[in-house]
Amino acid sequence: MPQRTDKSLNSEPTIKDIKQIYDVLTDEEKLKLENNHKVKHFKKNEVIYEEGEVPDSLLCLGSGKVKVYKVGFGGRDQIVRMANPTSFIGYRAFFAEGPHVASAVVIEPCTIFYIPKTIVFELLECNHQFSLNIIRSLAQELGFSRYRTVTLTQKHIRGRLAESLLVLKEIYGFEDDGMTLNVYLSREDLANFSNMTTSNAIRTLSTFVNEKVITVDGRIIKILDIETLERISKLG
Amino acid sequence: MPQRTDKSLNSEPTIKDIKQIYDVLTDEEKLKLENNHKVKHFKKNEVIYEEGEVPDSLLCLGSGKVKVYKVGFGGRDQIVRMANPTSFIGYRAFFAEGPHVASAVVIEPCTIFYIPKTIVFELLECNHQFSLNIIRSLAQELGFSRYRTVTLTQKHIRGRLAESLLVLKEIYGFEDDGMTLNVYLSREDLANFSNMTTSNAIRTLSTFVNEKVITVDGRIIKILDIETLERISKLG
DNA sequence: GGAAATATGTGTTATAAAACATAATCAGCG
DNA sequence: CGCTGATTATGTTTTATAACACATATTTCC
Secondary structure: OOOOOOOHOOOOOOOHHHHHHOOOOOOOHHHHHHOEEEEEOOOOOOOOOOOOOOOOEEEEEEEEEEEEEEOOOOOOEEEEEEEEEEEEEOOOHHHOOOOOOOOEEEEEEEEEEEHHHHHHHHHHHOOOOHHHHHHHHHHHHOOOOOHHHHHHHHHHHHHHHHHHHHHHHHHEEEEEOOOOOOOOOOHHHHHHHOOOOHHHHHHHHHHHHHHEEEEEEEEEEEEEEEEHHHHHHOOO | OOOOOOOOHHOOHHEEEEEHHHOOOHHHHHHHHHOOEEEEEEEOOOOOEOOOOOOOEEEEEEEEEEEEEEOOOOOOOOEEEEEEEOOEEOOHHHOOOOOOOOOOEEEEEEEEEEEEHHHHHHHHHHHEEHHHHHHHHHHHHHHHHHHHHHHHOOOHHHHHHHHHHHHHHHHHHHOOOOOEOOOOOOOHHHHHHHOOHHHHHHHHHHHHHHHOOOOEEEOEEEEEHHHHHHHHHHOO
């Protein structure tokens, strides 16, 4: 496997890198935040939180990659979100003030900032811009979730997998070569993200390779022909 | 068809009935809201907004029933939300500050309050509790949306339809008899809410009738055996 | 370094649900 | 009032995809 170049890993992130919160704070609020948060590191496959747990902190992903999934009925999991730095993690449950309804597991080593509930609500109370950022975040994610509900229920396997690859490209982007997806998922994760069995993810990936739309080398996926991939995604 | 008793229709609602906003305002803010909103009435099947439109007001459903749906790929629509009084309508796009990604159509005659964007943002800025209500609303709806993504993709037809009936019961409740669903949908809407073809909605509804779980008289659905319905919903 | 576990790959079969076809019933309306 | 279009209903065929089975890599870790 080649070197996984990820700028966010080159230097250790700090709470100041969480722009959507740090940048809107006053100097006084910044100080409060800096003095009142914890930093935790997670290794690959570690569990960040599990379905049912009640969050008492707001989590921000400083670096690394995280999958958020719900355990399904037929044993198959559904990945409902792939998180990238710098974004909030598990914040839906935090702000709904209820338990997590999904679990979060590390895909690539993570640095996560924990901001205690009391601090978050103090900041929300005095900083109106922070509230607006949270509102916008949730509204956008709800839009995405509804979009996915429709595509995952209505598109055919090829369309679903093509769309997932494009979504991953949107979230994590390409390597420096401009074609290698900057995320390395197992076939099973890819299947769970696309609402299909692992077998069908493998099979469909192979047909995409035969059609010269992508290349696959282990978990390294290169998108050769993004227009065709978009067409496959659109047509179903 | 029997009388559709709906308390919210008995007396004309006012902006004061939108508790999640009115009740958290100061007297001064209340006055501002009362002087700066419009009231519109919609008849059955009227379009409230369509996919692509950019909202310039926050809409609150004072009375009536609304379906929110996305146009799918194979021509089939997916109903992503059934709205009841008193809740916000189309507020996801409003707060994401982008276009609507779904359309809203009247199921039962509606009274809708329009609060202009400037007023909403003025209230958000000075009233922290209002922000929190919006945040909580969006967070809860995102939770529901993700839950539905999993159930609509993984449950079998029977499970999906059973769940939809239970969800409708949660949203609109029963008539006074404690068993008649207080919402009257076409088989097509029921199908579009449950991610299945109209034929299959009709067929499955019939099997539920045969199994004495429900009765059906036109669009009037009575739930006879809610425990069995819940079991069907859970098992797939 | 080798055994065990895990992940990937491929062919075959079974099946849930869509697609199609065709009535029957109901609602609106000139 | 009877025509027209929408809605509801039901049987048959087709198909996409899950389920199963099994082979082969690849990683893990003792």
